[in-house]
Amino acid sequence: MLLILVFTGVAILCTLGWYLDARQRAEFRKKFPPLTDEEFVERCGSGTDRDVALKVRNIISAQLGIPAPEIYPEYRFVDDLHAD
DSSP states (O other), X not given: OHHHHHHHHHHHHXXXXXXXXXXXXXXXXXXXXXXXXXXXXXXXXXXXXXXXHHHHHHHHHHHHTOOGGGOOTTOOTTTTTOOO
């Protein structure tokens, strides 16, 4: 009986964690909607080479498993992309 209660409690906590993560992701996406390549380059500093900026974005996307449209030039590696 105790084992069933423990498994039920774990299942509830996992479901709650998944729900909160999904809610946080939804709020994050509202704040940071996907960017097109043109929007990304516009947000980069003046004088930034378009091809280099997009290559770096694609490398970050491939290495971290984050879709490229979800990467902003303003992001910080550790705080925003969790790349520590």
